[in-house]
Amino acid sequence: MAIIEVKGLTYTYPGAKKPSISDVSLTIEKGEFVIVTGPSGCGKTTLCRCFNGLIPHFYNGQLDGELSVAGLKVNEHEIHELAQKVGLVFQNPENQLFALSVEKDVAFGLENLGVARDEMRKRVDRALQTTEIEELRERAPHELSGGQQQRVAIACVLAMRPDIMVFDEPTSFLDPLGARKIFEVINELNKKLGITVILVEHRLDLTSHYADRVVIMDNGKIVLNGKPREVFTSEEAKLIGVGIPKATLLWQLLQEKGFPLKGVPTGSEEATRFLREVLKK
């Protein structure tokens, strides 16, 4: 069942000369894990802002085409209605955090929805546990490191228990192990709770093995849309200059010299396994 349906979506920011996304069509199924990537300024973030109604309700500007999210037409429903269905974790956590303690920040969205106190406590605790920031509960978000702030931002959205979670480069401020942990958390939300995940990412080395699908955007348009392996091995991906995982690049080098592997690896463990098979002979 489609949970997000985008048809011929075109959007221009107020005062901008040309549209940031133009004629974008995309269907995302319930429970999918989709990575959206492409060069900086290609329209990834703009597309994400449409999913929870920030565009057009907050940013104004000119939006044409059709977009429905979890059965709601985005231009007919307010941000607060959409926010219960779609949680958005921003690129820069500072844009999202404002309360005097981490706990209050995480509880804020629930307070606004009028969630009962006991339930609120439960959800806040669970969100803090999942993101491993229980010990930061009483700290002020603005005093935390960039990485810690990013975890708080994710906890805020997690606590809302949305059907769809959109992550806009959620780990840019995290170190690789921290990032890997967050990606594992996101993957669990997807696989165990069935939350539909849309992840905007450049770091495909760390993420592509989680994804069902990769969407590549360039100049405000979707140029590739398919399974990670198919997308990464296409000529177009190379031309756009997407950060193809090193394991896949290694596969390409071997392929060109006439040494095919069993499959196209996107991660290091897979690459090691495939290589062992051809080397053992």
Next chain:
Amino acid sequence: MIEVQDVYFTYPLAGVEAVKGVSLTVRNGEFVAIMGQNGAGKTTLVKQFNGLLKPSKGNVLVDGVNTRDISIAQLARKVGFVFQNPDHQLFSETVEEEVAFALKNFGFNEETIEKRVTWALNLLDLTEYRKTSPFMLSGGERKRVALASVLAWDPEVVILDEPTIGQDHQQKETLRQFIIQLNSQGKTVVIVTHDVEFVAECNPRVVLMVQGQIVADGEAKQILTNPDVVLKAFVVPPQITQIFQGLADLGFPTDVIDVSEAGKILIERLEEERSKR
């Protein structure tokens, strides 16, 4: 030259000791990557290099002058700092004004300012945004504006705090070539990063920090492929290193970080095996 002599630093309000007895010399013309986990003290350390922070204990000397004895403004002329979060740095109404701001403060004449702004915007592929507000740009573009505004005044030492955040693959490649170009022109470049793949491609001197202390200092190839050190600093080795360490029992080297080197080694081996058959 930047000499860090047994420096300790405690943030006064939080009471957190972020740097604990660090000694380090960055020589003129070096390219150094300071790596480590979030909260390891990387940013706190480099903020001492241009006097933004002064040590609680110990000394930092920039070209022999103690950072306590000189103003930040004087130091900034020599040591440029590009912040991790561009929004901490940007405030002007247009990209052009942003890049010109420091140049005006340093007292450059109009003509020089115009030339340098044009040069810096061109260098970072920002010319089309010259009259645009920095706040209308994407995260990655704002990051480049911040970089342009520092490079414009031509400091001898350039410190980049997490320069690859929000940059796509092509921009990272441009950034890499650009850093190497700066470095080959004799500039000292210090980057703070946890982007292992980027460091693997640049191959600089790596200084690894854990909990406010330096735990390793050497060539990228040595440090990033040493599992004990890497694990201690919570850095994930580059993907290529992980693959090769998984093949160690088949006689492959364990210190490979570069994909083309990896390809060469594998192809040689596979061709050898093919010819035996």
